[in-house]
Amino acid sequence: MSSMTLLFSGQGSQYVGMGSAWYGGFSEADHIFEEAADILGYDLKTLCMEGPISQLSRTSYTQPALLTISVIAFRRYMHDVGIIPEFSAGHSLGEYSALVSSGVLSFGDALRVVQERGRFMEEASEAGLGCMIAVRGADLNLLEELCDHYSVTSQPITIACYNSSYQYVVSGHHASVAAVAGQLEQRGFQITRLQVSGPFHSPLMQHAADRLALELQKYTFHEPLWPVISNVTALPYTDANSIRQGLHLQMIHPVRWIQTMQYMEKHGVKQGIELGPRTVLKNLAKETNIAFEVLSLDRDLDRIELERRFSIRDWLVKPLAVSVSTPNANWNEDEYHKGVILPIRRLEDLLKSIESGRSSSAYELRREALECIRLILQTKQVSAGEQEEVLDLLRRDQDGAVSNFN
Known part of the structure; x- marks a missing residue:
């Protein structure tokens, strides 16, 4: 996640x-x-x-x-x-x-x-019927009430964007927007007329x-x-x-x-x-x-x-360290060579490629590194539960960010 x-x-x-x-x-x-x-x-x-x-x-x-x-x-x-x-x-x-x-x-x-x-x-x-204004500091209930009051079928007006707790955008017919803007300005709220070509989101x-x-x-x-x-x-x-x-x-x-x-x-x-x-x-x-x-x-x-914060080089050191430090329970030399030695060498190559500036995208590097570590853990006969725990930890990047690679 x-x-x-x-x-x-x-x-x-x-x-x-x-x-x-x-x-x-x-x-x-x-x-x-x-x-x-x-x-x-x-x-x-x-x-x-x-x-x-x-x-x-x-x-x-x-x-x-x-x-x-x-x-x-x-x-x-x-x-x-x-x-x-x-x-x-x-x-x-x-x-x-x-x-x-x-x-x-x-x-x-x-x-x-x-x-x-x-x-x-x-x-x-192109008909030039409408416009948009940004409103700062106004109470949302007041803004909605004003839009409801001045909106009619031939001259509609509505809140177009709920941008933040302090900024809303109002869009609609020129006459209705002008009326709402006038009411807001009388109450001391900041109004900005947007330089857009029409009454979008209305x-x-x-x-x-x-x-x-x-x-x-x-x-x-x-x-x-x-x-x-x-x-x-x-x-x-x-x-x-x-x-x-x-x-x-x-x-x-x-x-x-x-x-x-x-x-x-x-x-x-x-x-x-x-x-x-x-x-x-x-x-x-x-x-x-x-x-x-x-x-x-x-x-x-x-x-x-x-x-x-999201340095791919710093992150790649982690799977390399895990691959070396995880205890081994598989003494089949051929399996160990294919499933541990070769993937570790590949992780080392990936790290060198980053340091030399020859690396591919960080997305591909993260995905390949996790594939390598999965193979290493399986070969070393780490239990399925422990494998997922290790992989979940490795998916976690610096500052709590997480990668979704499976």
């Missing part, structure tokens, strides 16, 4: 040059950018690196860009850290990145979906949501490698149909991020890793008083801490 969760940010976290601090020199990033360019029909890497920000901030470009950067971040995480999480979750658009990370959608299919999703949302916003996106539902039927959804939390229910998805329905409903329902974080905390998560640009989700976690810490790949000090 892992105590790790992977978190993926959504629209609004984009900036020119995003990701350049951590994917430089990572060859897989270039392959992902090339695949994205082939699918999208334009040079996404240049757009991300050089802008202009006016184009990068257009919904139809923002969404493919953020998905791509987030997938590169995930691949970098697996290469450098390689611990399988207990959950993954993404904020709004970030849910697609979470689904890719868990193997539900291929990167190519997810990119095609979000390209259309962004286009549908942009076209739905009933005004119904047409775009229905178009997306048809688009989602074109793609194959696979069983997740680990649970992905739904924005709509703040619970893990149960099957492919629930994922399609959740992505459809997400367009017109609020993002329940507070409840998502609370669910993961309740189910034993001790460490969150934010994969993507900026530190939005790290900051929201602090504001919600979640017991577990979030480290962001896009923050220099956090990347250093990730390398220290």
Whole structure:
């Protein structure tokens, strides 16, 4: 059982040059950018690196860009850290990145979906009927009462995002949003008008949501490698149909991020890793008083801490020490050579490859090391119960993080 969760940010976290601090020199990033360019029909890497920000901030470009950067971040995480999480979750658009990370959608299919999703949302916003505001410090009951009071069928307004205990986002028709904003400002609450193209996560996106539902039927959804939390229910998805329905409903329902974080905390998560640009989700976690810490790949000090806390070299020393120190009860020389000597030599080779900089991904190293130690324990005729106890201890990484390798 892992105590790790992977978190993926959504629209609004984009900036020119995003990701350049951590994917430089990572060859897989270039392959992902090339695949994205082939699918999208334009040079996404240049757009991300050089802008202009006016184009990068257009919904139809923002969404493919953020998905791509987030997938590169995930691949970098697996290469450098390689611990399988207990959950993954993404904020709004970030849910697609979470689904890719868990193997539900291929990167190519997810990119095609979000390209259309962004286009549908942009076209739905061209009428200019709605907007979004961020509200800080307001009591949730008051905010819900104001939205209920000013929302009418022709001019709906709703809470679009339950971001943290101190921040909510309101979305809807211009007139209704203006009325609620005026009431909140009179009471001294901080209001920020968001620079987005439309009233996302509100009933005004119904047409775009229905178009997306048809688009989602074109793609194959696979069983997740680990649970992905739904924005709509703040619970893990149960099957492919629930994922399609959740992505459809997400367009017109609020993002329940507070409840998502609370669910993961309740189910034993001790460490969150934010994969993507900026530190939005790290900051929201602090504001919600979640017991577990979030480290962001896009923050220099956090990347250093990730390398220290989850050093694959430091971890690999442990199975090597266990393989040598575990008592042997098997005196068959041939079995001992094949099942103990050779796996120990392989562990030594893995350690040398890390120290020489020639190692493969941390994910593959962790998996192979545990396979070696399992074979050694079996060959030495350690009891099944003791084998699992040792393997469980080895799955535990520094600071209580756990790897899900079997």
